[in-house]
Amino acid sequence: MDKTVVITGASSGFGAACAHAFARLGWKLVLTARRGEVLRQLQLELAPLTQVHVITLDVRDREAVSAAFSSLPAGFAEVDLLVNNAGLALGLEPAPKASLDDWDTMVDTNIKGLLYVTRAVVPGMVSRNSGHVINIGSTAGQP
Secondary structure: OOOEEEEOOOOOHHHHHHHHHHHHOOOEEEEEEOOHHHHHHHHHHHOOOOOEEEEEOOOOOHHHHHHHHHOOOHHHOOOOEEEEOOOOOOOOOOHHHOOHHHHHHHHHHHHHHHHHHHHHHHHHHHHHOOOEEEEOOOHHHOO
């Protein structure tokens, strides 16, 4: 199989589980997360199964996202599947007590970060008329 998947937030939880699952299926992996050392460890774990490219990346940084995906190595540049998994849960107190800074961080990561990565990856899918996007959400925002 010569398919490539991008997984954001791949350093732990669902992201790492997705990386392991797709590696077992033989997909090439582009893994992103803020914790570069954890990503490099994951890369070493998965290297016997498939090709892995890691990017230390904070999805809140629009310019960094654009730069990272516009300079993917040739073997990883044609993305077949994007798994938007990066996210966090902050500001879960009742609204009158919640930290607006926590809310800003959560919106910047969970919404704007997802949009930045999607915007960076989807044009290639559109030009090839092929590709899929999976957005992983959380119930943390539900009352």
